[in-house]
Amino acid sequence: xxxxxxxxxxxxxSEGASLELRCNYSYGATPYLFWYVQSPGQGLQLLLKYFSxxxxxxxxxGFEAEFKRSQSSFNLRKPSVHWSDAAEYFxxxxxxxxxxxxxxxxxxxxxxxx
Amino acid sequence: DVKVTQSSRYLVKRxxxxxxxxxxxxxxxxxxxxxxxxxxxGLRLIYFSYDVKMKEKGDIPEGYSVSREKKERFSLILExxxxxxxxxxxxxxxxxxxxxxxxxxxxxxxL
Numbered sequence: 001x002x003x004x005x006x007x008x009x010x011x012x013x014s015e016g017a018s019l020e021l022r023c024n025y026s027y028g029a030t031p032y033l034f035w036y037v038q039s040p041g042q043g044l045q046l047l048l049k050y051f052s053x054x055x056x057x058x059x060x061x062g063f064e065a066e067f068k069r070s071q072s073s074f075n076l077r078k079p080s081v082h083w084s085d086a087a088e089y090f091x092x093x094x095x096x097x098x099x100x101x102x103x104x105x106x107x108x109x110x111x112x113x114x
Numbered sequence: 115d116v117k118v119t120q121s122s123r124y125l126v127k128r129x130x131x132x133x134x135x136x137x138x139x140x141x142x143x144x145x146x147x148x149x150x151x152x153x154x155x156g157l158r159l160i161y162f163s164y165d166v167k168m169k170e171k172g173d174i175p176e177g178y179s180v181s182r183e184k185k186e187r188f189s190l191i192l193e194x195x196x197x198x199x200x201x202x203x204x205x206x207x208x209x210x211x212x213x214x215x216x217x218x219x220x221x222x223x224x225l
Contacts (some may be wrong), residue, residue, distance in 0.1 A: 013137045032211075032220045034214075036212070036216075040218065041219070041221070042218055043118075043204055043216035043217050043219045044157075044204065044206075044216040045216070046213065047216075048216065049213060051211060051212070090156070090157070092214075094212050096212075099161075100145045100147075100208035100214065101147075101159065101162065101172075101213050102214055104156050104157040105156065106154065106155070106156035107156055
């Protein structure tokens, strides 16, 4: 069965520091991969997605993620964090040719220190 | 831009009441989803629909039902609300390819 693991429940970084949020998945083939962000009390906003091709994908708000097939990982990165990036981040995996169902990780909460 | 709206942001209901949560999307998407989100448990799929009047159970359908009479509208129904259904409910609509777009969520409190 597919699964998604976000090993870090909570991460705190200083404003201006770099950020990497980890995501590992378990799936037999190359899945669709997504990162979403959720601000407190809000719905999920799509940050970026990977379907095929270039393994480094760019998203909104200065985020990027790299698909590494050998490590079954899709880590999210940002070179310089802003206070407004404080939120919860969810990695998700989808199966090609399915009804569009996604499997979500349990999320990583990001706090930003001034 | 895809727009997914949910009928209420906050809702307070009493145990035993029938509760309707509505979701509307404006992009003619075929697939729509209902999730509940609880701290430490992430998002769990309740039901999804891949066409008008078609529905499939997700991982946690017990205590819920759904209705899809029009393509743009997908309703979640709590037949008899219970306190363990207090949660954040998120609706999503699937665009192509395979990308889900979420509404703002409804925070439901059952007393």
